[in-house]
Amino acid sequence: MAATRYPQALQHIMSFFGRLPGVGRRTAERLTLAMMAWPEEQIEQFGQALVELKKKVRPCASCGNYAEGELCAICQDPERERGVLCVVEQASQIIVLENSGSYKGLYHVLGGKLSPLSGKGPEALRIKELAARLRQGDISEMIIAISPDVEGEATAHFLAQEFAALPMTITRIASGVPVGADLNFADAATIAIALSGRHQL
Amino acid sequence: MAATRYPQALQHIMSFFGRLPGVGRRTAERLTLAMMAWPEEQIEQFGQALVELKKKVRPCASCGNYAEGELCAICQDPERERGVLCVVEQASQIIVLENSGSYKGLYHVLGGKLSPLSGKGPEALRIKELAARLRQGDISEMIIAISPDVEGEATAHFLAQEFAALPMTITRIASGVPVGADLNFADAATIAIALSGRHQL
Numbered sequence: 001m002a003a004t005r006y007p008q009a010l011q012h013i014m015s016f017f018g019r020l021p022g023v024g025r026r027t028a029e030r031l032t033l034a035m036m037a038w039p040e041e042q043i044e045q046f047g048q049a050l051v052e053l054k055k056k057v058r059p060c061a062s063c064g065n066y067a068e069g070e071l072c073a074i075c076q077d078p079e080r081e082r083g084v085l086c087v088v089e090q091a092s093q094i095i096v097l098e099n100s101g102s103y104k105g106l107y108h109v110l111g112g113k114l115s116p117l118s119g120k121g122p123e124a125l126r127i128k129e130l131a132a133r134l135r136q137g138d139i140s141e142m143i144i145a146i147s148p149d150v151e152g153e154a155t156a157h158f159l160a161q162e163f164a165a166l167p168m169t170i171t172r173i174a175s176g177v178p179v180g181a182d183l184n185f186a187d188a189a190t191i192a193i194a195l196s197g198r199h200q201l
Numbered sequence: 202m203a204a205t206r207y208p209q210a211l212q213h214i215m216s217f218f219g220r221l222p223g224v225g226r227r228t229a230e231r232l233t234l235a236m237m238a239w240p241e242e243q244i245e246q247f248g249q250a251l252v253e254l255k256k257k258v259r260p261c262a263s264c265g266n267y268a269e270g271e272l273c274a275i276c277q278d279p280e281r282e283r284g285v286l287c288v289v290e291q292a293s294q295i296i297v298l299e300n301s302g303s304y305k306g307l308y309h310v311l312g313g314k315l316s317p318l319s320g321k322g323p324e325a326l327r328i329k330e331l332a333a334r335l336r337q338g339d340i341s342e343m344i345i346a347i348s349p350d351v352e353g354e355a356t357a358h359f360l361a362q363e364f365a366a367l368p369m370t371i372t373r374i375a376s377g378v379p380v381g382a383d384l385n386f387a388d389a390a391t392i393a394i395a396l397s398g399r400h401q402l
Binding site: 005006007008009010012013016019020021022023030031033034035036038040042043044045046047048049051052053054056057066067068072073092094095098 | 206207208209210211213214217220221222223224230231232234235236237239241243244245246247248249250251252253254255257258267268269273274292293295296299
């Protein structure tokens with residue numbers, strides 16, 4: 001076997017790279033060997049930054065986004081509309097919404113979707129925290145921006161029922177054919193939802 | 202800009218990933234966010250392993266291969282033939298030769314190729330160290346396994362001249378059409394060298 005020829009310390013690094021998504025054994029080998037050509041200080045700095053990463057970057061105490069202090073940059077930003085709350089699955093999806101440049105409200109990271117089959121019930125998600133924020137009464141609209149798959153729809157319906165009594169609008173992001181996509185390649189479920197959600201021109 | 206939205210510590214990690222070959226800004230982002238889902242201890246262990254990497258893995262004092270002690274695993278192996286020395290550019294290429302399973306001698310890492318245009322002369326390579334090993338007189342054959350490009354050929358010729366007076370055979374790995382390759386896709390230079398190196402069946 002090839003891998004047994006590398007010193008242990010190199011194999012150790014390769015095993016960490018290999019745990020990243022889309023990085024197979026060969027890519028892990030290639031990345032590790034490429035890094036061996038870096039100056040020693042640079043590899044050390046990378047290592048040190050990783051050691052400190054989760055000490056520095058914590059979930060925002062309010063929304064769950066990545067934050068370096070108590071609150072994330074968005075929660076601290078006085079320019080954001082505080083009456084709109086967008087619920088997402090993961091902190092990484094906040095950037096996707098921010099990149100669209102069309103949302104100026106706050107966020108709430110749920111930490112996943114309901115998934116009864118894998119034993120993920122409401123208590124496994126940040127729903128209690130969401131309830132606490134909503135009960136403060138400042139939110140006039142909650143936008144549910146969870147992926148439109150089976151579990152995502154179930155989660156959206158659960159949230160809509162759970163908070164139906166609160167004096168706010170609950171909305172769901174639109175599903176349909178992506179902008180710029182070719183209809184030939186749209187799946188049947190997307191076509192069906194795009195048809196049922198049609199609007200007059 | 203999207204990147205400005207991430208906490209500094211996350212951007213810092215992304216910048217390190219982005220220095221790896223084939224890792225663009227988007228991939229660096231994806232890898233970093235995927236790693237954020239790892240348990241804190243695991244990220245710390247990865248970081249710690251990187252901090253220690255270049256302290257643990259040093260060039261072998263004899264051949265220049267990756268080594269965890271004074272000498273690499275190959276130089277220490279009593280089973281290797283000590284009369285044959287294979288000269289390679291980089292330590293990472295030793296694995297490529299080892300994987301072929303058809304070489305049982307020792308290695309010498311040159312640390313690059315001669316490149317007069319970029320000011321890389323013989324003194325920038327590990328040629329003095331090679332000379333010292335060859336002068337001990339135990340080597341009966343030196344195989345030059347440097348890539349067959351322009352700089353590689355120049356380096357091979359330089360080495361052949363430099364050590365012509367020593368009582369040993371100096372050989373060069375064969376160039377030609379790769380095993381399993383389609384002749385339709387071989388370049389003209391490879392075809393020319395494959396023709397001139399033809400042998401009787």
